[in-house]
Amino acid sequence: MYKMIVCDMDETLLDNQAKISKKNEQAIKAFTAQGGHFVLNTGRSFLSVQDNLKQLGLIDKPNQYVIAYNGGAIVENRANQILTVNQMPFETVKQIFDYAVKRNVTVHIYAVQGLYMWRPSDQELHYIKQRVADFDILTSSNIDGLKQQPLVKILYQADDPAFRKELSQAVAALLPDELTITFSSNRYVEFNPAGIDKGTATLQLAKQLRVKPSEIMAIGDNSNDLAMLNAAGLGVSVQNGTAAVKQAAGYVTQATNNESGVAEALEKFALS
Structure with a gap:
């Protein structure tokens, strides 16, 4: 049983x-x-x-x-x-976020008790509002204000599966052996600390x-x-x-x- x-x-x-x-x-x-x-x-x-x-x-x-x-x-x-x-080091989150800024990719950053999004599309906002009641939109590409929060995950949202794969490979090369990388909902590539x-x-x-x-x-x-x-x-x-x-x-x-x-x-x- x-x-x-x-x-x-x-x-x-x-x-x-x-x-x-x-x-x-x-x-x-x-x-x-x-x-x-x-x-x-x-x-x-x-x-x-x-x-x-x-x-x-x-x-x-x-x-x-x-x-x-x-x-x-x-x-x-x-x-x-x-x-x-199972916390993610801030510097790791920052490197992943900064790479997304360069590629103009939508980002979600998860703290233990908060969700922060950068440049979500209208379609992404509609999807999220069906599932999440409370979140904040980042208005700056500087995320140092999150440094004191326990961060646990960061993800990219991209509709094109080939682009998601390209992004996952690029971040894996940027931070070798530091991440667990997965895909979900046919829209996200997600990053957690290695082994988590x-x-x-x-x-x-x-x-x-x-x-x-x-x-x-x-x-x-x-x-x-x-x-x-x-x-x-x-x-x-x-x-x-x-x-x-x-x-x-x-x-x-x-x-x-x-x-x-x-x-x-x-x-x-x-x-x-």
């Missing part, structure tokens, strides 16, 4: 309108009623998922958790207690809860989910997952994120 489920949000748990279906909600509530830990494991801030936690009956709950920022932080839902921060990802944070939390890797199910759709699928006893891809995620998964749902693929996985493997 699986004791812990870690689940991606965008394009996995959420449908294309950024909503959790009733079927997914009911399956998750049934799993937690059995005593299971259902952990949102997302690239986003834990502050941006509070409405989702409320819908799932997990808001402010002790012994229930969120992994945020692709493993940058582990947070207990009760009073949003930050248990673990959704999988390492999953295992950090599991160790705290005395849950074995074999007792973990992970559900995702994109490359930033691969590490958690590989860390778990069972990795699941929703039907709309990328080819690499489907190949890595032990099970691929018949349903997409728009058809309650998460509920399918829970009903098949996790519910009594």
Whole structure:
């Protein structure tokens, strides 16, 4: 029996309108009623998922958790207690940001309790406002004002997949061996400190809860989910997952994120 489920949000748990279906909600509530830990494991801030936690009956709950920022932080839902921060050095963030300025690329910088964006397009703002309630727009290309904040992740937004790949290769060459680089939502290339990802944070939390890797199910759709699928006893891809995620998964749902693929996985493997 699986004791812990870690689940991606965008394009996995959420449908294309950024909503959790009733079927997914009911399956998750049934799993937690059995005593299971259902952990949102997302690239986003834990502050941006509070409405989702409320819908799932997990808001402010002790012994229930969120992994945020692709493993940058582990947070207990009760009073949003930050248990673990896997911080990114400011100078690393600054070098990645400065390169984006040269290339005129949209940037998101994540602090533990804040999101800062530089030059988002109208389309990107629309996408973000569906998912994030609070953020700041940087009006300067000097980010020294963020130096005292605990920063955990930085990403670039670009619509063209070839350009995203080019950017990832350029930053990898700029900062060799310093980064974990992943892709998500068919729009982002994301940068975390080397060795920090959704999988390492999953295992950090599991160790705290005395849950074995074999007792973990992970559900995702994109490359930033691969590490958690590989860390778990069972990795699941929703039907709309990328080819690499489907190949890595032990099970691929018949349903997409728009058809309650998460509920399918829970009903098949996790519910009594």
